[in-house]
Amino acid sequence: MNRLDDGVYDLRGLKCPLPVLKTEKRLRGMSSGTILTVETSDPLAIIDIPHFCNENGHALLASENTGSGHRFTIRKT
Structure with a gap:
């Protein structure tokens, strides 16, 4: 879990609030305009x-x- 494969960040199996927290953390490390699935x-x-x-x-x-x-x-x- 928690991997980025083929441009998809897999957060399946995690419960609230972890999906949004991990999404926020991942986006923080990305450049503006980058697309995250x-x-x-x-x-x-x-x-x-x-x-x-x-x-x-x-x-x-x-x-x-x-x-x-x-x-x-x-x-x-």
């Missing part, structure tokens, strides 16, 4: 990740259901 199985991430992006000015490019959870595509500001 995050996968999570935490049902609260559908609320937490968009709220985090809105509060921090990151662009939430996509939010989609997957068979095992949710996938978010974020562009860092």
Whole structure:
């Protein structure tokens, strides 16, 4: 878990608040304009990740259901 494979940051299996905290930490180390795709199985991430992006000015490019959870595509500001 917690790996970045094929541009996807795998946070499946982690519970709130870890997905949003780990997403925040990963984005901190990335350049502005970089796109990060995050996968999570935490049902609260559908609320937490968009709220985090809105509060921090990151662009939430996509939010989609997957068979095992949710996938978010974020562009860092």
